[in-house]
Amino acid sequence: MARVGKRTLIYRWQRFAFACACLLVVGSCSSGDDGAPRTVAKIVSSLPRTGSANAQTTSIVNGIRMAIEEAGGKAGALAIAYEDWDDASARKGDWDPEVEAANAHRAVEDADVLAYIGTYNSGAAKISMPILNRASLAMISPANTYTGLTKPGLGEPGEPDMYRPTGAVNYFRVVPADDIQGRVGAEWMRDLGGKTVYVLDDRGLYGKGIADVFCAAAEAAGIRLLGREGMDPKAQEYRSLMAKIRKLDPDFVYFGGTTQSNAGQIAKDLVSSGLRARLMVPDGCFEEAFIEAAGHHVLEGRTFVTFGGVPADRLTGRGKTFVERYRAKYAADPEGYAVYGYVAARITIDAIARAGKHDRSAVRTALAATKELDGALGTWSFDEHGDTSLLTMSGNVVKNGKFEFYGLLGSAVAAKP
Amino acid sequence: MATEPATKGAAPAATPSATPAETPSATPAGTAPAPAGKKNLLGLIVLALAVIYPLAPFIDWGLAAIGAPAANLDRHLVSIFVFAMLALALNLQVGYAGLLQLGISAFFAIGVYTAAILTVAKYPFQLELWGALVAAPIAAAGAGLLLGAPTLRLRGDYLALVTLGFAEVMRVLLLNLESVTDGPRGLNPVPAPWLPSTVESLAGRAATTGHLHQLVIYYTALGCLVALVVVFRNIEKSRLGRAFVALREDELASACVGQNPSRIKLIAFAGGAAVAGLAGALYATNLTTTAEPNTYDFNYSVMVLCCVIIGGLGSVRGALLGAAVLVGFDNVASPMLTRWMQKSAGSDTGNVLLTFSNWRWIIFGTALVLMMRYRPRGLWPAERRREHDGDAQPARAQEGSA
Amino acid sequence: MTVDLIFQQLLIGITNGMVFALIALGYSMVYGVLELINFAHGDLFMLASFFALTLLGALGASNASPGLLAVELVAVVGACALFGAAVNVGLERVVYRPLRNAPKLAPLVSAIGLSFIFQNLGLFWGALPMDVFGGGTKAAAPKAFPDLLPNYNLFGESSSFRLTPKDLVVIVSSLAVMAALYALVKHTKLGKAMRAVAHDPRAARLMGIDVERVIAATFAIGGALAGFGAVIYGLYINTVSYQIGYQNGLYAFTAAVLGGIGNIAGAVVGGLVIGIVRAFSDQLIGAQWQQAVLFTILIVILVFRPSGLLGAHAPEKV
Structure with missing residues (x-):
């Protein structure tokens, strides 16, 4: 009797240890990529890639990739690495607050990351904005239009300051609110x-x-x-x-x-x-x-x-080139937000190049000073809240x-x- | 029954050490006569875990010191802990008491919103996390009783539908009662836990306040989970635990031997709801927001149920394992696989079939199907349930006639 | 609320309720023989809708003459019913049968897993360039299902009450299928065997009934009903997307339980109740409260009738 008891105990115990090991493996596997020298400017995007927003976000990601390709994969002296992160979870089938928070933290902890392109959903931005703000990491949204994210007095009381614990503006959007x-x-x-x-x-x-x-x-x-x-x-x-x-x-x-x-x-x-x-x-x-x-x-x-903004087929100059190149590359018409993904990536690369060094605050400052002359969206700049001056x-x-x-x-x- | 004394001995052993859930096994293992090699290996693993869990938040410091990228272990673990608490709550209702509950998200949401209402700047309460940790379970338990009392007569799938319906009603209420919940905007920011100023200033030298708050949340979540594991393991072996099993196996017979099925059901309802509420308070604090009410939908409840069944219905370890597997897939394995696929394939074609995200549900669904095919009792089922397999079958067949 | 509006909402409620009932029958019958809540059933409905869309596109149905169209529609209905039946029987064979002796909740998880797989397949299906009615490559976006049934008001366009041939087709064809099902269950040998298995599988086996075959037949009928419902509903709402299984499945499950799960007439009554409650809640209270109203009423009904509207009160087992 006692013998059986002990053996069962060991058995149970073994599996208990196994489960704990699983927990641990799961946790520790989360580590980022192998350490790299700081010659890489990493840009990440956090968009819902699983589920119903997939069509729009695919278009945005295509736009980002095109911008990076056009820049020759370089921002000044730094090589650009781009990662396309998913802020949706399978269990939710849509953007998941926990995953968005985890993405933001991961971006903060990865010292290579210089800019965070996202989010698609304004609700998700509310979660990642304060996290990125504490790390002075620039965040550029190609799609958030909820007014409270940037404009004082138009959202809830306390918005948008509650998303900016350091007081500095690190969130920019290239779409009009x-x-x-x-x-x-x-x-x-x-x-x-x-x-x-x-x-x-x-x-x-x-x-x-x-x-x-x-x-x-x-x-x-x-x-x-x-x-x-x-x-x-x-x-x-x-x-x-x-x-x-x-x-x-x-x-x-x-x-x-x-x-x-x-x-x-x-x-x-x-x-x-x-x-x-x-x-x-x-x-x-x-x-x-x-x-x-x-x-x-x-x-x-x-x-x-x-x-x-102006629809793709009405774009002139660089905007028109963008649409043509997009069609040639992806054999599809760009969706409404594709051009915003493209512009978000372009100004990010530009800001990193102007900052001239691997430094998050410098990139953020450079980004705030963005002045696009005759870009894909025309001529515009950011106002003091991080909103685009483009009101067309x-x-x-x-x-x-x-x-x-x-x-x-x-x-x-x-x-x- | 041979296992019982061992576990009884193990559970109290955990309390003095006040370390993670896994320590219970550490003490008896050291004394058990087992093949020497195996014993040493297992001892090492458990020792490692007992060290790693409390130290998880500091691993990144070590990694930073050697120039490695951060692992963010503690943040992922908080998500897993919260989900594990939900799984434990549901396990109490479905696993122990046999009440098919499809609306655990409602009680989770009540916990989330109670915690938020008591802490956000919009409301005058400002109770901080510590107040919320007390109030959220009470509010959720109240809701549990409110739902449980009128539905005591309902059986099986009828109860499942009522709980499902309750969760949907709750979601719609949270979405539409904007003056209270801010509707889709959600309540935010949920503040970080309050600490005595001396602690803040002392720790302020070592870490930024953001890190300090993360530490507090991590240890609070770990502490709550360990406490719950201890409580549930004791319940399993207690009179109440046997009453649950009796209720699950045969309600009429349990009433005949002097149990009060209504009382036991209500205990399961309120207890499970309270634990879910507690998880909700931690979730909101960890996220600093309630997120939008649609987060707490039917899918969420179904996922918790899946995690309990995958792990092994009716066992504490099963619930923990299920939570680790499920959250691990979504929050950890998926991003890793995505990055890996992007690196190796460079999927720049826009082709739907070449993107990992587009295969995610198939992988996830196939995993669920296969797990049930080959481990229908869960990855790590409860022993008690297993002993009764022989009897369970005819009982099931008879139920079919209802 | 005027009289015409009352009848209008009643009509909308009944039409939708019919489709909920068709799906609910699949749930209810499967539950009857296996005690399995087949959560993948709504998503089978969705896949069948995509199948119908693809077939109609291949046949060029939107350009067909009325006579040809009728023939094509009948063929598509038949094909979709077959598709639903085949998929459902296949699943039963591959996924559920090995779990016959597993704990009750194991097949439930398998069903949830299948539901995820189906939704993903729906996404892929939606991504196919179908060359149907303009075609499309946007995987997740809803697709237009061809509007093939005449949609004019039988009372004249200016009338405040609106009854279209489309509504009639949905109601009449659903009723016909339900009547056929009723006849099958009540008067055929297979139907008798199904009832026997639902009542007591062990006794049925002892009486020489091939229980496995009856279970397979039940899955086939349930799948065929979903396939039929998919075509009819597609023609009614003119939309297919990978998500249409979610709420239809949820409502159908609700209908099945509300009526008394395992009870065929109950599933129909449950579906109608849900359809009608939805319509009137939209009218009187507001669309944003639809689900709250629906599920509150449902909880109240179940509190007073714990075995559903038509469910026999389960005797306590001794």
């Missing part, structure tokens, strides 16, 4: 003859944020708000919602959301439920996938898309199964705030 887009959207709607609007959002940070801005701007523009509600982006269809809206008969439906949060289905159900309302959506839907999802016959003549917004419609440029929006208004 939602406040501008929401406003020009409302003005455009008024000019299109919209008197009443029903506003939907996807309950996400981006979608709800931009819908909030839009609502305020719409009232200022004299458009009557017939209703405002959130929807579940994982639902399959929205007919009962549309039946309700049909009864109110608005001129427009505004949807704050993205292709991933089911904008295509909103458009389809709007049409098939017999509404006469037209649809306006923000730049999260400015991608080919939106037309694919909704079917172009549904969108044609009744869908209006606002976009921060374009309106787009769908024609013949493609987005067609409608006109520049509110640029005159926005240029002189």
Whole structure:
């Protein structure tokens, strides 16, 4: 009896040790790459690569790679190493707060890293911003548009200072924030003859944020708000919602959301439920996938898309070259955010070259002083909050199964705030 | 039953040493007559672990001293510890008491938001982590009782659906009650734990405050986990533990021998919820935010359930192992594989099939299927359950008639 | 809320409820014979939708004449039902059968694993250049499913109540399939065997029923229902994406349990209840509360009817 007991004990014990070893291996395997001399300027991107945002982020990563390739893989005297990190986890299928935090920490601890391109989701930026800020590591987002990340007074109380524990600005974004887009959207709607609007959002940070801005701007523009509600982006269809809206008969439906949060289905159900309302959506839907999802016959003549910047086919100069080269290299049209990934990487390389040394603070300072002359997005610089001075917004419609440029929006208004 | 005295001896042995969960095995192993070589090897491993866990946060200093890149071991371990606590909580409900619970994320979220509300600058409470660590489990346990009491009559999959539904309701509430939870923006920043100023100034010389707070969170998480492991191992061998098993195996019979199934179920509900709430408080502090409510969705609950079953239902070590495997895959192995594939393939083609991220679910899903195929009882099942295998089968067949 | 709106929402609720019911039947029947919550079932539905999309594209259905279209649609429905049945039977054989003697929750984890695999396959499928209706290479984005059924208002476009031939096709064809299923379970030898296995597998085996064959047949029927539902739903909502299995699966599981899991009529009733509650909650309370309302009602129902709406109260085992 005693013998059996002891043997079982050893057995159990052995496996216990095995499990602990597993825990440990798992932990220690996380170590970064082999140490390298500081002649390498590492740029990492942290974007959701697993799950539904994959199309957009692939496009962004392609843009980054192109920029690095164009620079010949060098920033001044430093060789550029690029790593494409995933901030999504399989168990969540979308960006995961824990993974984003781990990515940010990993970037901080890896002394080679000089810049962090990301994030795609504004919610993720809220997590990594303070972590990177403490390490004076520059963070450049090609896609965050939530206003509170940079603009005092437009987000929650305490924003954006709560993301900057050191007080210095280390976060820059090359996309215009939602406040501008929401406003020009409302003005455009008024000019299109919209008197009443029903506003939907996807309950996400981006979608709800931009819908909030839009609502305020719409009232200022004299458009009557017939209703405002959130929807579940994982639902399959929205007919009962549309039946309700049909009864109110608005001129427009505004949807704050993205292709991933089911904008295509909103458009389809709007049409098939017999509404006469037209649809306006923000730049999260400015991608080919939106037309694919909704079917172009549904969108044609009744869908209006606002976009921060000028659409790819309207770009001139370097922007045009970018689109041509992208098409040649990847055999696909760049998505809306591709050019922002490209520009984010370009200005990062440029800043590292200007800093002239392997030093995070110097890179951050150089980045803040960025002045792009006639770049892929035109001529612009960063303001004191890290926002782009580029305020050009374009309106787009769908024609013949493609987005067609409608006109520049509110640029005159926005240029002189 | 031959194993029981040994474990009983082991559990108290852990308390004085107050080191990681693994020490319980260290003491008896030293005295057990086993093949000498093996004994020494195992002793070494356990000794190494007992040293490494408390020292994990300092490994990076050592690495930095020799110029190696940081391992970030402690940060990954905190994630694993939190997930392991969730697994332990669910194990109490599903593994011990046999209550199929598909909504553990609700109690986790309650812990996260309670902790956030009590600590963020937006609210007047400002209780810091230490207050939150007490309040979050209480709030979660309250919710557990609230859900458990009216649903005592429900069995098996009906209970599963009610818990699933509760978690969905909770998620929608957190998302839509913006005045309280800030909706999709989440509550942030959740402040770092408060420490006496003398400690801060003393440690300030050695490390930056950021590091100090990370240390505090690490040791708090480690301490909570060790304490929970000790508690659960004792429960397993206690009257209550046997009552759980009796309830799981046959509710009617357990009532016939004088148990009160309702009371035991409520204990499991409240206890599991409390532990999940505790994990939530640590999670929020570690992340410095509540993240968005959609984090705590049905998928999250399902993942915790997977981790408990993969590890081995009804055993503490199984839950720990499951958490390590699952979080390890997502937070550690995946980034490594991604980098490795990028280095070797240089996947610049934009081809969907050549990117690791695009294979992630297939790898993950196949691993789950294979693990169940070859270790249907989990990687490391509980002994008690195994002894009863013979009886379990007919019982299952009979249940089918319901 | 006016009368026409009440009927409108009722119609929307019933139409959606029918599809939930079709998927829920697959859950419920499998549960009946194996006590397995087949979490991969919703994702099988999703794969079948992609299969349907690919077939319709290959047939060039959007350009076909009405007569040809009808033939093609019937063929696609048949093919998708076969596809669903084949995949489901294959899974049963490869994944679930070896776990027959495993603890109850082991197959559940396998099902969750399969669900992940399916979603990943859906992503790959979505990435294929399908040359369908403009084609597409954006893996994750939803794809447009061809809008083949007439979608005009039978009461005239200006009428405030909207009933389209599309709605009728969904409701009538679903009802027909359910009636056929009912007949099969009630009146055929196979149906009798299925009920016997669900009631008591051991006794059924002793009575000479080939239990394994009955289980395989159940998986085949469940898969075929999902395949059929996939085509019908695709034609109704006109969307396919790798994510459509998630919520449909969740609602179908909910419907199956709400009705009384293992109970075929219960699954249908459960599906209808969910569809109708969803529609009215959108109308009266707001779309952002849909799931909260739905699951609150569900919890309340189960508190008062612990074995579901139509489930027989399980006798205590002695």
